[in-house]
Amino acid sequence: MATFCGSRYNNNELVNDKGIVMNQPKMTDVAKKAGVSPTTVSRVINRRGYLSTKTINKVEAAMRELNYRPNMVARQLQSQRTMTIGILVPTVANPFFGELTYKLERDFFNAGFKVLIGNAENDVEKERLYLQQLLARQVDGLVIATHNHQQQIPEYQNANLPIVSIDRYLRASIPNVSSDNYAGGRLATEELIARGAKHIIHTDSVERFNKRDYLRQQAYQDVMNEHGLTPVTYKIDFGSQPELMRQFFNRILDEHPEADGFFASNDMDAIQLLQTARQREIRVPEDLQVIGYDGVPTTTRIVPELSTIVQPLDEMAKVAVDILQREINGERVTGSHNLPVRLRASASLKQ
């Protein structure tokens, strides 16, 4: 009996130890070897219909002997389902999206789906290319967590495919999963005030096409106003080049020596500020209290002293997966699904 150990692939052919070329076995090969029809083999594989134990054994032996693996592509063409989901993120190299992707993939895997990943890199054209590919019946559904301007991507308007977006509006009929950005902004600001901060600076990355950061900023301003304090927001409108970041935060601290509180719209910015503060020998939290945003486990492990608003990534993934499955099953789902955030208070805040 030929063994496939040490076999080599060569395009679509198998070369066994004796150098005999043989194609990848298909169902008819198994059927022939087991002395049954292809249909029977299919039935054994899918455990459908009534089958005699003898047939099952014969077929399974033949499959094992041939090292047979059903061709998923053929099955997909027949069933009109790929059991595959496409996920579009800016980049999995970013810990936030790495964590999100991990959790999405995990939950989809448990639900029987595979995951195609696309790093759109804040590049509208790349996002369009991915979409065009994925819309070609390659996937049963789509999770969109990128941050490009959807207006420039017409594919979203006539995408005939279940989609769920994360923290982003695409179009009215596409459901969205977010965490409660307004509540997060309020929580951060209120905590700083409750701990005695009066001169609180807020930084925000520019995401023109996303209400997300706007809501965090809006909440910050509302709370400041409610307390008779003056809101000061700085927009980060450059990338995240360390040198520019350093200059930026130094400028803020130069312009606001009175600052005793700081709320950054994401943890990376908050961490950058902590570094700047340390260099300037500003004591945290005594002189300056700091809250970031996101609370990704990896980041928290590296910088445990940073207080932050934690987004419920676990729940967000679960809800997104659930919504997409319902859409795939023909259910109509729309609207925004807002999940609660929580504060992780640590050493960058006073007791």
Added chain:
Amino acid sequence: MATFCGSRYNNNELVNDKGIVMNQPKMTDVAKKAGVSPTTVSRVINRRGYLSTKTINKVEAAMRELNYRPNMVARQLQSQRTMTIGILVPTVANPFFGELTYKLERDFFNAGFKVLIGNAENDVEKERLYLQQLLARQVDGLVIATHNHQQQIPEYQNANLPIVSIDRYLRASIPNVSSDNYAGGRLATEELIARGAKHIIHTDSVERFNKRDYLRQQAYQDVMNEHGLTPVTYKIDFGSQPELMRQFFNRILDEHPEADGFFASNDMDAIQLLQTARQREIRVPEDLQVIGYDGVPTTTRIVPELSTIVQPLDEMAKVAVDILQREINGERVTGSHNLPVRLRASASLKQ
């Protein structure tokens, strides 16, 4: 003319504004609308053979009108290629693998491939499940960057598919891409010694099935011995729970008050040590110099003061993608491809 804006999907059907049910258009629909044969439509799509401009225009108009997208699955069945690569990592939530996955996906995308991702989570059974799926002609090739024991995964032995592994031995006929772990271990230790450290501790995560860390450790021990110094290696044989880590590093520093140098086999451990040192008011680098390993950009941005051995992830991804493409094209590739590492010296080392 029917427009698909606002259309809903419902299994495989399109429902247009007027509520009329219509299937996803296929090639025959386009052919009918354009008054040509399916073959001609195929030719237009693939720009194959001689075509009159008139025909091309007719067909393209029909495709646009119907919002036609070729069914990739059918095309894959026919061409026997999926143009898809499977990537298996422990988890993209880990910045190292997030970065690696990002770069692999980017390079594969540029080469015309899509990427299926699997987070095997150090779970042998999960890795096997992924493999079984991916081997079913779902992908044209596989990148394996997990760390499970390959002995427990027989699928690798008779996998009839192009594979490249990253930093891991799978079997003699499967090419491997690594960075030079031995050189990295040497470099780290030598730099510490050159800067005056005499009592250098080394920590290493337990990866029994991988020579990787063993090589780093081996190099450390060799260099120490060459310099007449006593090597001290601690194995981290628990997960990475912060509380255990804290205790662990405290214990090391308790047991070795004389320590003036520290080489951790990965940056997360090194960062944990930096935290412990700060809590114990041990000055870095004056009292204790520290070098980590990996040098992922994200980590470096968050903890710029950490010196580290930088793995050339960019190059590793490029080489892996190149090797896999060559394998896919029928070329036989084997052996270990070792890429050079470099030191990133920062504040955790003396000038």
Added chain:
DNA sequence: CTGAAAGCGCTAACAG
């Protein structure tokens, strides 16, 4: 320059 027919590997429908 264009079309008809066969087939990629599988499964569903229908027959026995």
Added chain:
DNA sequence: CTGTTAGCGCTTTCAG
């Protein structure tokens, strides 16, 4: 309990 037939949507002969 098992087999025959047709077809998923595309591309590739081979004819014209």
